[in-house]
Amino acid sequence: MHIHPKITPIYQSSVFKFEDLNELELYFGEAGSRYMYSRYANPNSDELAEAISRLEKGAGAVATGSGMAAIFAAILCYCQAGDQVLCAQDIYGGSSSLLNQELGRLGISVGYVPFDDLSRDLTPYLQPRTRLLLCETISNPLLRVVGLRGAAEACRAHGLKLVVDNTFATPVLTRPFDHGADLVVHSVTKYLAGHSDVTAGVAVARAPEDAARLRQVGSLFGLTLSPMESWLAVRGLKTLRLRVQAHCHNAQAIAEFLSRHPAVQQVHYPGLPNHPQHLLAADQGGTLFGGMLSCRLADEAEVVNRFMRRTRRFPFAPSLAGVDSSLSYPLGTSHRALTPEQQAEVGITSGLVRLSVGIEPVEELLADLQQALDS
Template identity: 40%
Template sequence: MSNATKTIHSIPVDAQTGAIAVPIYQTSTYVQEAPGINKGFDYSRTSNPTRAALEQIIAQLENGSVGIAFASGLAAIDAVLKLLKSGDEIIAVDDIYGGAFRLFTQVYEKFGISVKYVDSANAINVFDAITPNTRLIWIETPTNPTLKISDIAAIAKIAKAHSCLLCVDNTFASPALQQPLTLGADIVVHSATKYLGGHSDLIAGLVITKDAVPGEKIKFLQNAGGAVLAPFDSWLVIRGIETLHLRVKQHCINAQAVAEYLEQHPAVDKVYYPGLQSHHNHAVAKRQAKGFGGVVSFTLKNDTEQAAVNFVTHTRLFKLAESLGGVKSLLCHPASMTHKSIPAERRRNAGVADSLIRLSVGLEEADDLIEDLEQAFDAVNKEKPAGINLPAINN
């Protein structure tokens, strides 16, 4: 059975009514027959039928044992980190989402959990960084925002050899393209706000574990911490999953076209997209995923923050906003938006240049998106603000 068919039919028909759509159980509590005797639910922080359906669906899609739904992607990350204790060490990808970096450094380091940041695009860097205190290896692949690709299977072998957990943030790929647990990872996290939801209308996070034991520990932390996903938002994610494969397929087609356009543009310095043959680890991405995703990043030859700001404020179809993975195309300037919490020197060393622009390529016609980028380049080139010297553009 294809993954697309499997996804659609992983969404259950309601056993009680036969409803083809999962019902929204908008309730806080449940009537019990006697103390401790109920129909499997007693309080919606602990469990809710709509949220439980989502958790079962995502576990199936990621080929995992346990799925756990949270109120945000960062709440999901936070729950995973709570598996650690003081004195433990994390090895994390250097090109990491700014919110995760903030959580690691400003919250968990003060509890005695140390973090090393390495370029995991080369698995040997992970191997070299491991110490006896390493308990968790944390990678994003593709990364946010420079789309670095890490070899999940290779790093999983390193993790196993050193009795470490490997957690993969699979947000950019989604289970439509990549299943890290099948490749050897122990835990997968998602910001379901992005491709799983798909419509820029919710905030949600998911954790999926390969084995039941860590999954039950995280399930306990979900209830103990209380950062649970509400029934209506759970239903929205389920609805998004119904069209996931169709949407992601078109995101990939559009992003490839945009990346190829940018790669030949005279004002562009570097283009980051795993689908380009010039991309480092393109072969790894091709081997471990079924597509290259809908995010494209690029830097300008005029490598200044002002040049990037001028560009992102001149597009028409690409809307300037945080987040990604929705139907409408978005763009952002990571250095001053999504990754602002990372110190500038560390950010630049990880490849997040001052002029780097991240595109979330939506579902509009690719030609229209390319035309929008072209007119933005033209507009910025004509203005030539003080201090900005963009290369001449030949149309």
Template identity: 40%
Template structure:
């Protein structure tokens, strides 16, 4: 299908998902196979030889990912971190340098500090919303990549994608944007000059807390080919059933994100007036330092909300433990609402570092339940 001629929701449902030509099945089949019969030596049917290298179900997902991010090439992986690792090992070499956010996701920080550093990749963490700090961190000839999250996890800071892309390209570097929190429905970084978009498809794209996956989408076909080579060579691909589940989730991404945003806005308004809450972190608030940038590059402000408790770390932990409808669990982006204490859960790997998150911080992944029920749960949890 011609991507340019359709809206987002149409692409989410149809891109890469034409009815099966043999049976007419409306939903793409799960090609649960490891290998494929060949018509002759060196003559595989439709190019499929082995499912690490290519699988029709995964190809459907990859085509859909490229379409909804308005990119040239989409690639699916076994997890978000598998996608991140493949990107780093494709575009960087030992001795290269990367600028990362000083409030990066804990798993990303661990990948840089405990894995990539060991094979010779250097990195500097700076606030990416301070363009002067980013410029000062650059090492001309060595800085290969700016690594952005926007909004960030879990502090919900906002980076100006176009500004960062301009700076990266000025130094012949690339900009990679983790778009997991926003999803392609609310934000499309490639349109603002990013070179590659990263997703944990486990989150909003899958949307039902039942599948783990990752994705890369590129603006340039050549970079897409390089990444595809490393995807096959490194082998961290997702299986066909995981690809199928992710495709199923993407079909309803638009309608789910609308409800996530609606519910989050109600909860933000409630928390902003609650005496037990010291600060609410949400880009949709006009008082948020990144609000104007978020309004420029996002259609709405998302379903993730963080807040700091007036009673300090003990109260933050107590709120997480008292919640009932908000499930105490890591991850995010599913239809059910989740609550967590980042300092002791998702961002424990950053403890003791410059990227350590506040101990009084609570993170909410606002689901699509009846919002009055969610508000009542927060009321009793906040005490």
């Protein structure tokens, strides 16, 4: 009797068996089984990579053990010792730490491009062996929205690849390949898995040869994802579209509430009409603006502490994009490794709090924020 599970089972096996040498040769001829050893490929991690590649309209992908591993794989896909990476100045602190602290000693240097120049002329930042530009569709933590079409054109003018971290936007808002990107990376840990119970990443390529290269980098550097984590992420992915819509709806209401509250000095949310890239965000995000926002309280640690202690629905948990709301403090966590000058230049101050708005009933979140801020 054959059984036909509706859901892909978890292939919790590090290795697969072969009948004999003929079957092994079929494997290496790529005509038969795809599976020999789970670090190279596993049905669950393939299911995840293929599902995300479809969502992003890519040619193929590798699922990785974290978002950082995906960024590393993306850079290694195009760079070798002696090359330079251009990186948006507004970027997740872990990405800049990887470039500053680790890739430099492997001979891959980095130059930073201020936000306003990303979609313009990159000439002032180029070196003879500049290979790519790394940026985020919506930046962490200040929610600046990069004009991807302009960035892609700026890259094309100099033969650079455009690598886009699409973690904050998700393919529900924006598909960077539609705007000319070459690679898309995600921290799957965030919206794609969505439940704060998985650490994972993915790097997706527009061109089949880059997808093959990503898979090779993934397996030889050992960056690939385990079956169980892949399975959990696939399960999360099934509700991505519905979750993201609910995140966006709640974040919009909260951004509007915070922008009226006297204890809040500034709100960074692309859905607010006074956001500097509001129109671009509406165009590039299909009128969805995401579930992340940042707000500036008074620049005093005790003001931030009081808010953290009083809120019940936004625990201080330095990650984001789970179905349950949380908050983080970029100066002390994700952007801690920047120098005080770099923090000031990007706009990360001691009053900046980042909210990851969940999908709870919005009136409960608003009531909680109201009581936390009023007091």
